[in-house]
Amino acid sequence: MSEGISLDTDLVRDRAAAALRTCVGDHKPVTRDMLIAETGFDARTVKAHVLAETTPTLVAFLSYAHVLGPTYASPIVALAGLSGLRRIEGVTTPSETLREIAEGAAALAGALADGRIDHTEAPKVVKELTEALVAISALLASLQRRSA
Numbered sequence: 001m002s003e004g005i006s007l008d009t010d011l012v013r014d015r016a017a018a019a020l021r022t023c024v025g026d027h028k029p030v031t032r033d034m035l036i037a038e039t040g041f042d043a044r045t046v047k048a049h050v051l052a053e054t055t056p057t058l059v060a061f062l063s064y065a066h067v068l069g070p071t072y073a074s075p076i077v078a079l080a081g082l083s084g085l086r087r088i089e090g091v092t093t094p095s096e097t098l099r100e101i102a103e104g105a106a107a108l109a110g111a112l113a114d115g116r117i118d119h120t121e122a123p124k125v126v127k128e129l130t131e132a133l134v135a136i137s138a139l140l141a142s143l144q145r146r147s148a
Contacts, residue, residue: 007079009055016061017052019075023068024050029099030068038095039063067093097135104132 024030036046041060048054049064056064065073070085077085107128111121 012076012079013052013055015076015079016056017050019072020050020064020068022075023072029102030095034095034098035064035067038067038093067095069093069096094139097132097139100132100135104128 024032024035032043032046032050035041036043039046039060041063045054045060049056049060061073061076074083074085077083104125107125108117111117111125117125
């Protein structure tokens with residue numbers, strides 16, 4: 001049997017804020033405005049969570065995890081000794097799609113820096129652009145289901 005854990009509000013609040021700052025902000029795939037739009041939380045609440053002024057509720061944690069994925073959730077659930085989070089196949093958020101597109105564009109731009117894509121760069125470009133296309137397709141399917 002494992003020993004009891006000692007979690008306090010400060011530790012959870014600080015870990016949640018650090019995870020948000022890792023995933024959300026200017027020059028990151030998800031801006032604060034995008035997170036606000038996707039979660040429906042008001043700007044003051046999101047800002048308080050990012051600045052570690054308040055601890056996210058369970059609903060807020062799950063909403064953020066849905067939008068931001070394992071990158072956000074993993075460091076928080078690690079406090080409970082859990083790991084190995086991954087997104088369920090077929091669940092794609094608009095911000096996740098944008099992140100995949102940005103990663104594909106970055107791989108393509110990096111490979112084209114010298115004016116051509118050589119045989120060593122091609123596999124990475126193909127992988128990143130394929131992931132972007134899969135994310136775009138999943139998002140389109142989700143939006144079509146919602147509007148039907």
